Amino acid sequence: MTKKWEETSKQKLVRGIQDQFKEAGIPVDLSKIDPREMRGADDLDLVYTGLDNIMSSALEETLKTAEQEKISLRIAAYLNAIKRIHVHYDKVGFTI
Secondary structure (H helix, E strand, C coil): HHHHHHHHHHHHHHHHHHHHHHHHHCCCCCCCCCCHCCCCCCHHHHHHHHHHHHHHHHHHHHHHHHHHHHCCCCCCCCCHHHHHHHHHHHHHHHCC
């Protein structure tokens, strides 16, 4: 669904730009646009986007923890990982 929506959005955007140029008297030839530029995201693009979001969030969290606790980034990453494990254990009712 995301791929089709993205393709449709790009086509509408290009048509809108073409219409604006046409109103200004500037001809635009859409046949010169590379079809690969108009395609929507494929599965690999979506995976990479999701991974990028996860990594960005993790970096922000690590930087915040390192600054708050005045510790290295490595220790902050370990601390965040341990906190996540602790939260998960609490949610499933596992006690140590």
